[in-house]
Amino acid sequence: MAAIIGLRDGLSTGIGLNGGLYSPAKEKASLRGVYNSRSPYLLRRIRLLLGIGKFKLLLALCVFIALLFVGSKIGSFMGWNPHYSSSVSSPSRGGYTVLINTWKRNSLLKQAVGHYASCSGADAIRVVWSESDPPSVSLKAYLKGIVQSKSQTAHKPNLKFDLNEEDNLNNRFKPIEDLRTDAIFSVDDDVIVPCTTLDMAFTVWQSASSTMVGFVPRMHWLDVEKDGVAYYKYGGWWSVWWTGTYSMVLSKAAFFHRKYLDLYTYTMSSSIRDYVTRERNCEDIAMSLLVANATGAPPIWVKGKIYEIGASGISSLQGHSNRRNKCLNDFISLYGAMPLVSTNLKAVDARHEWFW
Template identity: 60%
Template sequence: MRGSLAINRRTVFKLRQIGIATLGSVKIKILLCGCVALTLLAVANRNRDGSSSLWGWTSDVASLDRSSSPRGRYAIVMNTWKRYDLLKKSISHYASCPRLDSIHIIWSEPNSPSDPLKRFLNHVIFLNSRNGRQVELIFDINKEDSLNNRFKEIKDLETDAVFSIDDDVIFPCSSIEFAFTVWQSAPDTMVGYVPRMHWVDETKGKDKYGYGGWWSVWWTGTYSMVLSKAAFFHKKYLKLYTDEMPASIKEYITRNRNCEDIAMSFLVANATGAPPIWVKGKIFEIGSTGISSLGGHSERRTQCLNKFVAEFGRMPLVSTSLKAVDSRNVWFW
């Protein structure tokens, strides 16, 4: 009797162990299936490039106001110079960006834009019109050939946000939309993709500075400028640059054909006392070379820094290590 009872207990105990193991296995399988499902959802979310987020709510880009209000849209101000193929590629791309209100092409060439070029660009704009509304395309014609032209005040500009861009770089519309949302959170500062830095050059004195390119930013993890070849800023800085930038600095920029982007960084930092914001994004260079590829580029930029410090009477640039990253497009952030 006792022997049979012991056997029954052992049998019940084994059955219980088998049940627990089976239940645990089922739980593990359910958990693994859930992980796989979430992974597939994440991949699908990334491929949609700006549609719903992983958990099903509408993404920031899709839910933000797409009206024509100053806060809901932005204007592109594009600098160009005798690179018509690049200009066509750039306009063809940016015309499709959803919250773009207008494109202003800064034209400083001796000859006016040709009729075939105008027809092509206007046709591209027409093809990208949505809901009966199309982006406004404007050529801002300048008599003088100067890099200062890219920061001239634009009268009757309807948007607060200006996206300053060169004609030889392209960013995905989704990346621009993200940078725009970052700028909306800090509309008084510059928000851009190309960081640069400065440092005190103690070998030349405590009031002398050096200019650091991308590798300096990469090495130190800090920056104090974002270049206007790809940056958002408030339209009020165009007026401030036009009316308040010292004439000596403008003349220096025109004469040396360099450093207008550093001057704008000085202007904004001097007005805000705050650093810019670097946004991580994909950059596609469609041009061959630029002034940064020429010998002595860093030395000339260093000269600009010290020239501008002397004119401003101080160093207004503020260093930071902040970087804005769109977490929807990365696995680990």
């Protein structure tokens, strides 16, 4: 009892347990055993500095990721895409043959051949030549040299001209006997598809090799039906954009199986080929109908940036839409039914999208 009274007297007079001045904070710390020298202060400083360091590191990481994201989007917006390694190198029948349709535009042909020679998936480049005069020796030598210099692989694409004396749009779909690939990439001489985009489309085609896979979608729709006869309209890019639907991809930039060259030339109605010869138009619609009729399936549109490097073609001429409408309906009447199948699906490279 005396000890308790003594302790209370000491507290009331400001004398601590160790004989010094009494401090409630020191008393609590001493009872917990944590108040000694300056070590707690140093520990608190260290913890504070570490906390600030972690925050700065996290902030720097966030800024770095944001810069990468914005940089990639700016590059895409400006039309530049980084090079991604291609994974489409060829086993026996792998890779693809680039089939370039040209006519009296040697400067564009040189650009096209040089570009597609640099794509690692290109096993061969075939030039559909439909002029009365054959290509000059100097042109052939130049193109072979540019293939050798532009190719990024040990296996250089095999360059050949397929000569046709008659200027006929059916020439672009003539069978080619010495092909080493099943995949044909049909393209006009004024269309450039970046290699990474082309490789992605080839991968899509490999998953559905019986259909057409391309970059230029078009559509059809029922306009009127009278006396049991349907009349269809051909829709251009703006129709596709507005409706989100398409039923064709044009052969100016599209993959298809080599077997369709034989079907187009030997199996498809000769009336359709005669029509194309006479009208000098619509061979691409004819090929779309042929593939749709054979598969009963829609094509696949691959979203990707492509570049048209030439002047405006026949699509810019007055009356082009009416001629395309007529082609479509005349071809459908020969089939006796509408082969085209509409779809609203498209293949997209998620690396170049804002959200996926």
